[in-house]
Amino acid sequence: MQSQTLRATHYSELNDWKEVTMGAEIIERSLKAHVPSIEPETKEVLADYVDAFRGGELDIFLFSLSKEKDSLSQWIAYCREGGVAIGFAMEGLPVHFQEASQREMANERKSPTLWRGTDCRYLRPGKLIDVGEIVSIADQISNIKKMTEESKRKWMDPVSRAYLYHKFQRTCCSIKHDAYASENEWRVFYTWEGSNPPEIKFDDRNRRFVELQFKASDVIREVWISPHGDQRQGMTLARYFKDSMNLSYKIKKSKIPFRIL
Numbered sequence: 001m002q003s004q005t006l007r008a009t010h011y012s013e014l015n016d017w018k019e020v021t022m023g024a025e026i027i028e029r030s031l032k033a034h035v036p037s038i039e040p041e042t043k044e045v046l047a048d049y050v051d052a053f054r055g056g057e058l059d060i061f062l063f064s065l066s067k068e069k070d071s072l073s074q075w076i077a078y079c080r081e082g083g084v085a086i087g088f089a090m091e092g093l094p095v096h097f098q099e100a101s102q103r104e105m106a107n108e109r110k111s112p113t114l115w116r117g118t119d120c121r122y123l124r125p126g127k128l129i130d131v132g133e134i135v136s137i138a139d140q141i142s143n144i145k146k147m148t149e150e151s152k153r154k155w156m157d158p159v160s161r162a163y164l165y166h167k168f169q170r171t172c173c174s175i176k177h178d179a180y181a182s183e184n185e186w187r188v189f190y191t192w193e194g195s196n197p198p199e200i201k202f203d204d205r206n207r208r209f210v211e212l213q214f215k216a217s218d219v220i221r222e223v224w225i226s227p228h229g230d231q232r233q234g235m236t237l238a239r240y241f242k243d244s245m246n247l248s249y250k251i252k253k254s255k256i257p258f259r260i261l
Contacts, residue, residue: 001086001220001241006212008063008190010200011173012056013207019180020062022125023172024053030128035135041142042135049168060169061190061210065090067119068184070254075226082229084238087222087249090186093117096219097188097212115212116166116189118174122181134171137164166191220249227254 011020028050031038038046052058065088066074074085097115123129141160147153173189190210198210223242225234231253238251 001216001245004214004216006063006214007209008061008188008212010056010208011058011060011062014062019176020173021054022177023175024050025125026123026127026129026175027131027134027168027171029126030131031135033128034131038135039139039142041145042138045138045141045164046134049164053168053172058165058169059191060173062173063188063190063212065186065188066183067186068182069222070224070252070256071182072256073182075228075254075256079226080228082226082231082234084226084234085224086220087224089219089221090117092219093188093214096214097190116170118170118187118189120174120176120183120185120187122176122178124178129171134164134167137167216245217247220247222250222252225251225253227256
């Protein structure tokens with residue numbers, strides 16, 4: 001709240017990064033099941049993306065939220081000793097971050113960054129999905145390679161590859177194991193384009209992350225007080241930040257009768 005900064009973690013360094021690579025594995029199985037006659041050139045393009053994603057090589061950083069405002073499982077997982085849950089205006093976050101990126105570009109400090117938000121979908125590991133659009137984009141890339149006009153090739157190939165990258169990114173990062181369905185997760189994806197990467201930092205466990213600036217008055221809507229611990233302290237903190245920063249969020253107490261012995 002004081003720094004008005006969010007942390008987005010590299011997808012390969014989440015507590016359970018298998019939950020993200022599961023999406024790449026589902027894409028791979030779906031390609032084999034639905035498109036057995038896929039062209040060798042297209043198959044090669046897609047295989048490279050699957051391998052890169054599973055190897056943690058893509059520049060993708062995630063900031064995750066839950067749609068559940070007052071969830072027992074979330075309190076147990078993150079606030080066992082008491083605390084608060086900050087309620088963001090999820091639908092406005094990608095636009096909010098994108099505007100910050102444009103300001104950075106104007107100051108010529110960083111390469112352009114992209115933010116996208118999406119609901120997570122919860123699937124069993126053996127589930128297959130529709131990969132028709134991904135295959136179509138990969139087909140386009142393999143056809144561009146065959147073009148005789150070098151000027152068209154130089155223009156169309158990067159554009160098509162960027163489109164495939166973001167489509168692949170969204171598909172992979174939106175898929176989670178159905179065992180986590182109660183989290184009702186919503187994610188913001190952070191990536192970058194250009195020659196200069198963003199500043200990558202390391203936490204106390206040497207996990208990579210990037211920081212995203214935000215304006216609290218634009219995106220914070222509610223603060224919920226944990227049902228466990230000292231609720232009076234939680235209320236005091238929530239009111240302090242609200243008053244000292246001149247914010248207008250609502251303060252609510254959890255309605256869950258939660259206790260830890």
